[in-house]
Amino acid sequence: AQSVAQPEDQVNVAEGNPLTVKCTYSVSGNPYLFWYVQYPNRGLQFLLKYITGDNLVKGSYGFEAEFNKSQTSFHLKKPSALVSDSALYFCAVRDPEGNNRLAFGKGNQVVVIP
Amino acid sequence: DTGVSQNPRHKITKRGQNVTFRCDPISEHNRLYWYRQTLGQGPEFLTYFQNEAQLEKSRLLSDRFSAERPKGSFSTLEIQRTEQGDSAMYLCASSLAQGRLAKNIQYFGAGTRLSVL
Numbered sequence: 001a002q003s004v005a006q007p008e009d010q011v012n013v014a015e016g017n018p019l020t021v022k023c024t025y026s027v028s029g030n031p032y033l034f035w036y037v038q039y040p041n042r043g044l045q046f047l048l049k050y051i052t053g054d055n056l057v058k059g060s061y062g063f064e065a066e067f068n069k070s071q072t073s074f075h076l077k078k079p080s081a082l083v084s085d086s087a088l089y090f091c092a093v094r095d096p097e098g099n100n101r102l103a104f105g106k107g108n109q110v111v112v113i114p
Numbered sequence: 115d116t117g118v119s120q121n122p123r124h125k126i127t128k129r130g131q132n133v134t135f136r137c138d139p140i141s142e143h144n145r146l147y148w149y150r151q152t153l154g155q156g157p158e159f160l161t162y163f164q165n166e167a168q169l170e171k172s173r174l175l176s177d178r179f180s181a182e183r184p185k186g187s188f189s190t191l192e193i194q195r196t197e198q199g200d201s202a203m204y205l206c207a208s209s210l211a212q213g214r215l216a217k218n219i220q221y222f223g224a225g226t227r228l229s230v231l
Contacts, residue, residue: 004156036222043118043205043222044157090156099170100145100211102220104156 002027002095006105014113019081021108023074023091032094033074034102035065037087044090050074061085081112116140118223120206126229127196134192135226139208146189147207147220148181150174157205163189164211196230203227 003026013019025031032051036044048059055067065076074091088109092102119138127133139146145164149157160179161171165186175181178196183189193200203225209218 034219041224043120043224044207046219046221049219092156100162101147101159101170101172102149102157103159106154106156 002031002093002103004091004093004103004105006089006091006108008108010109010111012111012113013081015083016080019076019078019085019110019112021076021089021091021110023076023105024072025074025091025093026072027093027095029095029097031074032096033065033067034092034094035059035063035074035076036090036092036104038090038107039087047076047089081110083112083114086110086112118206118208118221120204120223120226122226123224124227124229126231128231129196129198131196132192132194133196133228134190135204135206135228137189137191137206137208137223139188139206140210140221143208143210143221144186145209145211145218145220146183147209148189148191149205149207151203151205151225152201160191193228196228198230201228201230 005024034049035047038044050057050067058064063078088107090107091105121136147162148160151157163183178194181191205225207220207222209220211218
């Protein structure tokens with residue numbers, strides 16, 4: 001079964017500094033990988049996905065993520081963090097040869113300090 | 115608003131009561147998913163529909179839980195004889211699946227927060 005690990009509970013970063021949120025995955029085949037963001041009392045908003053092709057994926061709001069097959073990682077990055085980026089970030093994986101469910105990590109709280 | 119809509123947003127009930135939640139997916143989406151999210155955790159898959167057919171159920175979906183999507187549009191999730199452990203956020207998502215290896219993106223609603231007293 002597929003699974004995701006997000007090793008850090010909270011990521012603190014100063015406004016304007018680079019932001020990285022880590023994610024590693026486990027899946028039997030080639031993974032479909034996703035990042036979502038959740039603001040308080042809101043649903044999950046899709047940020048970006050990796051299906052195939054270029055390992056560097058660009059998404060919404062200036063976010064990007066790099067797929068690294070050898071390290072089974074899909075870290076989320078943003079070159080310059082904004083205070084409005086403070087939210088809960090979830091990495092998710094789907095095994096395209098298996099079922100249709102997404103397996104989510106436990107999430108990372110990102111706090112951008114003004 | 116053309117996103118995924120869930121009602122009610124909040125539900126408070128007493129232990130032992132039955133509750134029902136509704137999800138209206140994005141109109142052209144043929145797949146609909148239910149997830150449960152507890153505090154400090156990521157969403158956990160419960161079940162999914164392709165059109166009106168329920169194709170997959172998680173072992174988390176005990177016999178007190180039932181989901182329907184009778185006309186392939188909106189879906190309901192019913193919990194019978196609620197327990198305090200059912201307190202969670204129930205999230206609905208929908209996607210448009212095309213082809214065998216659908217590279218679909220699941221779009222989520224705002225969720226229904228259930229509190230069982």
